[in-house]
Amino acid sequence: xxxxxxxxxxxxxxxxxxxxxxxxxxxxxxxxxxxxxxxxxxxxxxxxxxxxxxxxxxxxxxxxxxxxxxxxxxxxxxxxxxxxxxxxxxxxxxxxxxxxxxxxxxxxxxxxxxxxxxxxxxxxxxxxxxxxxxxxxxxxxxxxxxxxxxxxxxxxxxxxxxxxxxxxxxxxxxxxxxxxxxxxxxxxxxxxxxxxxxxxxxxxxxxxxxxxxxxxxxxxxxxxxxxxxxxxxxxxxxxxxxxxxxxxxxxxxxxx
Amino acid sequence: xxxxxxxxxxxxxxxxxxxxxxxxxxxxxxxxxxxxxxxxxxxxxxxxxxxxxxxxxxxxxxxxxxxxxxxxxxxxxxxxxxxxxxxxxxxxxxxxxxxxxxxxxxxxxxxxxxxxxxxxxxxxxxxxxxxxxxxxxxxxxxxxxxxxxxxxxxxxxxxxxxxxxxxxxxxxxxxxxxxxxxxxxxxxxxxxxxxxxxxxxxxxxxxxxxxxxxxxxxxxxxxxxxxxxxxxxxxxxxxxxxxxxxxxxxxxxxxxxxxxxxxxxxxxxxxxxxxxxxxxxxxxxxxxxxxxxxxxxxxxxxxxxxxxxxxxxxxxxxxxxxxxxxxxxxxxxxxxxxxxxxxxxx
Numbered sequence: 001x002x003x004x005x006x007x008x009x010x011x012x013x014x015x016x017x018x019x020x021x022x023x024x025x026x027x028x029x030x031x032x033x034x035x036x037x038x039x040x041x042x043x044x045x046x047x048x049x050x051x052x053x054x055x056x057x058x059x060x061x062x063x064x065x066x067x068x069x070x071x072x073x074x075x076x077x078x079x080x081x082x083x084x085x086x087x088x089x090x091x092x093x094x095x096x097x098x099x100x101x102x103x104x105x106x107x108x109x110x111x112x113x114x115x116x117x118x119x120x121x122x123x124x125x126x127x128x129x130x131x132x133x134x135x136x137x138x139x140x141x142x143x144x145x146x147x148x149x150x151x152x153x154x155x156x157x158x159x160x161x162x163x164x165x166x167x168x169x170x171x172x173x174x175x176x177x178x179x180x181x182x183x184x185x186x187x188x189x190x191x192x193x194x195x196x197x198x199x200x201x202x203x204x205x206x207x208x209x210x211x212x213x214x215x216x217x218x219x220x221x222x223x224x225x226x227x228x229x230x231x232x233x234x235x236x237x238x239x240x241x242x243x244x245x246x247x248x249x250x251x252x253x254x255x256x
Numbered sequence: 257x258x259x260x261x262x263x264x265x266x267x268x269x270x271x272x273x274x275x276x277x278x279x280x281x282x283x284x285x286x287x288x289x290x291x292x293x294x295x296x297x298x299x300x301x302x303x304x305x306x307x308x309x310x311x312x313x314x315x316x317x318x319x320x321x322x323x324x325x326x327x328x329x330x331x332x333x334x335x336x337x338x339x340x341x342x343x344x345x346x347x348x349x350x351x352x353x354x355x356x357x358x359x360x361x362x363x364x365x366x367x368x369x370x371x372x373x374x375x376x377x378x379x380x381x382x383x384x385x386x387x388x389x390x391x392x393x394x395x396x397x398x399x400x401x402x403x404x405x406x407x408x409x410x411x412x413x414x415x416x417x418x419x420x421x422x423x424x425x426x427x428x429x430x431x432x433x434x435x436x437x438x439x440x441x442x443x444x445x446x447x448x449x450x451x452x453x454x455x456x457x458x459x460x461x462x463x464x465x466x467x468x469x470x471x472x473x474x475x476x477x478x479x480x481x482x483x484x485x486x487x488x489x490x491x492x493x494x495x496x497x498x499x500x501x502x503x504x505x506x507x508x509x510x511x512x513x514x515x516x517x518x519x520x521x522x523x524x525x526x527x528x529x530x531x532x533x534x535x536x537x538x539x540x541x542x543x544x545x546x547x548x549x550x551x552x553x554x555x556x557x558x559x560x561x562x563x564x565x566x567x568x569x570x571x572x573x574x575x576x577x578x579x580x581x582x583x584x585x586x587x588x589x590x591x592x593x594x595x596x597x598x599x600x601x602x
Contacts, residue, residue, distance in 0.1 A: 036336065036337065038332060038335040038337075039336050113427065113428045113431075116424065116432070117431055117432065121423070121424060121432075200425065202424035202425065202432075204421065204423050212397050212398070212423075213397040213398075215332070216328055216398030216403075217351070218351065218356075
């Protein structure tokens with residue numbers, strides 16, 4: 001094995017080893033301190049649940065993943081468009097930004113029950129909540145990045161006869177990409193929070209619903225297996241965005 | 257005289273000594289977290305009345321009374337160890353104690369029986385159980401009436417599979433019924449009735465399919481405590497029950513005082529609705545056969561056994577638990593302290 005290959009393998013394995021070490025520490029601490037399963041069950045009590053009741057968890061996980069993805073895509077698209085508009089126009093920024101702050105200050109917990117009354121139970125409120133929750137962080141980061149676009153490059157382009165729009169497309173947007181992908185990672189976790197929130201207020205399917213029902217049956221292990229499933233799905237989405245990021249803005253990563 | 261550091265110190269020491277010698281401080285109050293079953297409302301006034309009037313202090317207790325987030329979740333709060341004693345849905349103990357015999361939670365004081373109901377509104381075409389077939393019924397997953405629906409099925413012949421269930425959080429259940437997003441809801445009558453009233457629905461426009469009309473009577477709100485706590489601190493448990501019992505007896509005799517204590521605790525409550533809710537709960541508490549037989553707090557063993565059997569069958573548990581694994585009445589105050597007084601006016 002070459003030195004480079006060995007290094008790549010080590011890099012690929014280290015996150016998995018870290019998770020394994022965390023679970024092991026949890027198991028040991030839980031046993032040593034005699035923590036009751038109603039406070040936190042041990043990994044050795046939770047992990048077998050996936051083997052025994054995987055078929056029960058799967059449809060709920062699939063529902064949550066699909067609503068989250070749908071909300072995530074919609075929210076990121078809207079957030080990006082909004083961010084570009086905010087970053088490009090000082091006047092639009094001054095007009096809209098205070099409202100945006102105000103709207104985002106409303107806790108989503110307070111909105112979801114209303115959404116349910118407007119849109120009914122199940123998929124729609126989950127998608128909407130998950131979308132609404134990611135618009136803001138994406139828009140803020142993208143707008144800040146566009147607003148601070150490299151003035152020299154933009155001037156050069158404009159002196160060559162490019163329109164403002166073209167300068168934005170050729171300089172502003174590409175320059176905002178590294179920051180955009182950073183915000184994307186925040187958005188992934190937020191969109192899961194959004195869909196789970198909506199599912200636990202009103203849904204007949206999804207991990208939020210499953211954990212609610214399990215909690216009412218004192219089925220603590222199932223609740224925690226739902227949490228671990230969510231964590232795993234979050235990591236999977238993160239890895240997907242990382243792959244995309246390497247393709248799109250690999251040029252920006254300066255780490256050795 | 258000039259004030260120096262030493263005279264100040266001496267003065268403080270003297271004041272402290274005087275304070276320590278006074279009987280009020282001689283015995284420090286025992287701090288104790290106590291969980292309620294739901295957000296503060298109705299009969300909870302009894303707990304705050306007991307607090308205001310010093311019934312707890314007289315027992316040497318300083319309880320920290322905390323609102324609940326669902327009566328079936330109280331057992332989780334106790335099992336997790338953050339609380340040792342509280343007011344909750346004792347019917348949930350049937351499943352919990354069957355599955356966790358090493359850390360039982362026991363019912364120790366009976367407050368009110370369950371008032372399980374399927375509720376609808378006039379004009380929705382629902383007046384008898386058979387009308388529920390094919391309809392949309394809203395039910396929070398942890399709702400007792402939803403969980404006990406198999407018992408409703410056994411009594412009425414309407415299977416759960418004939419109904420289209422919609423699940424939501426309890427706090428939006430009534431709104432969904434009013435909006436017409438569901439045709440009916442499962443609930444505790446005392447909760448849904450007054451929530452709907454507060455939302456402006458007239459009582460004559462409500463339709464009630466009461467489980468009790470089909471012979472389904474089970475236990476519900478009661479004081480419960482960890483078995484380990486009963487074993488380790490039996491005196492503390494007796495003291496808590498004495499204070500709570502005094503609060504409840506006084507609430508029956510003097511509902512207005514109980515309501516005042518409640519409103520002082522949460523001034524945002526709607527006094528009119530809470531007055532009605534309180535009188536409803538008091539009536540249910542004193543009219544139940546168990547209380548008529550043995551005074552407030554009493555559980556009739558045969559009734560409890562019947563409750564355990566209904567819950568065991570409805571939740572599909574392997575075998576009913578023994579009555580002795582469900583409750584322990586040895587901490588009740590003497591019967592003379594639990595005599596039901598005449599119901600006062602609010």
